Amino acid sequence: MADTPILNDEEAARDWLTQAFAPTVEQWARLERFAAMLVAENERQNLIAVSTIPTLWVRHIADSAQLLALDTDGDGLWVDLGSGPGLPGLVVAILSGRPMLLVESRKRRCEFLRDVAGELGLGHVEVAEAPLERVATRPAGTISARAFAPLDRLIDLSARFSTESTRWLLPKGRNAVKELALLPPTWQRMFHVEQSRTDATSQILVGRGAITPKKRGKA
Template sequence: MDACFAPTETQWARLDRFADLLVAENARQNLIAASTVPTLWVRHIADSAQLLALDEREGGGLWIDLGSGPGLPGLVVAILSERPMMMVESRKRRCDFLRAAAADLDLRHVEVVEAPLERVETRSAATISARAFAPLDRLIDLSARFSTESTRWLLPKGRNAVKELALLPQAWQSLFHVEQSRTDAESQILVGEGKIGAKQRGKR
């Protein structure tokens, strides 16, 4: 875990339990690549936890995690903070896992929404994250209606962050900058702030 995090004893226990639940469920459905299981703590848990350091604003507010899948970063963030967490996932088996894991870990501030994002009721998000959801332009287009002037976007994009950002309309590009991942020297995170409105969408 990154040195900037100081999990409590309860949080450490929940992270450890989550790791066990994730590995066990991965044997039943493909949540993470089997090749990454030996490096689970760095590759997935610390990689998710680092997003909290990119949004340390007072007061928190609703965090919406898109395409939550195995609960990365949603469940990790929920374990390490009291932020209300809404995890959006369209696949039933993955939602079943997310609900069971949240109940097992006693994360009462977690809500799992089982639906394609297009069918999710619009809510104002303080933070929007997506670790492996969709190409950047489609991701932003689908989630723009959840954004406000103060929304923080946290979008891990691996090695292609700069390339994907360059393909966006200029109005979108201006909201984002690139941060280096603390867990992978070859990965980057797109960090943005602000509302994407109808007038911005599609402009180049």
Template sequence: MAWIERTFAPTPTHWERLERFAAMLVAENGRQNLIAASTIPHLWVRHIADSAQLVAFDRVGQGLWMDLGSGPGLPGLVAAILSGRPTLLVESRKRRCEFLREVVAELGLGHVEVAEAPLERVETRAAATISARAFAPLDRLIDLSARFSTESTHWLLPKGRNAVKELASLPPAWQKVFHVEQSHTDAESRILVGRGRIVARQRGKR
């Protein structure tokens, strides 16, 4: 919480929404498996600050933030609370979408939309920022989301300790878009940060 305070200087409304979201996340976790139970004692570092740091990598960003495979709203809801930007949470699982809509309504997040569908069925639109936390293998993630990117799209992809290895496995044209940043919340984790438009591979090519 101290890192969030130093980095964002949240208003009382920001804090109220973050705290309410955290409480709703823990309560809902008793009904459906949203986060590992072992991480609940470290919720603010492991999930809230871990999500918030993506906003810190995109402080001057504007426009639509797309969070792919949003699950319980990590990092999408945290980013929406702190940035105030229009946000699209893409999630295909019905019960998770019900939870996301409940949080959006409870917190009064009128700038947040929930898309209950596989990403392949989401209407193409230009995304200023694309984030994904454990959505899909990196190459598939980029293939599926490439159509939402523009020359100015900012990519924020937490990839854990294997970030460098995963980046090296991508086609050279994709590799040039990204660089690796150190996570602020986990010394062993890395984040792939990129900017630009990516062209999806032709079907059947690897």
């Protein structure tokens, strides 16, 4: 994706979604309704920066969907860590039939996630209202985290969900390469860097495989 054109306006974002996923009329309606619910709920709780609302389809919808585009051959449970307002999890769930586990510890955000999933008929979406440490282990086909924790902690906490075929999709902004360099060498070798489609300064860490958690109580 080194030469990937950057989506720099709402029309470009919608055009790319059409080309990449060919959404059905129902999927488009769900995306539109989710976007409207997100903006409305943002007046009650801080889900997204107000400054990003005019470019919501670039900054949040397409930004989330690009992770699915990097995992079109994936299957099995998709685990979205620190899902917050459902980004990227709800966008992925709308555009695919993948079973989706949204992990979020904040009660009001979980209520919003359940409201959206219920209204949009997303029966394949489950919300885990708990810190990740308290979520029961299950094998994940894909693990994503848009804004969850520093990279080493993120990977260590979620490692127990990974298998040899797990795909990791981790947007890390402009610090992706620096954070990757701080990982243990065995972890580093599992990942490569992809350019974000929605921000010329941002990158996504893409990996595959099982990771062994760090041993607790060791220096």
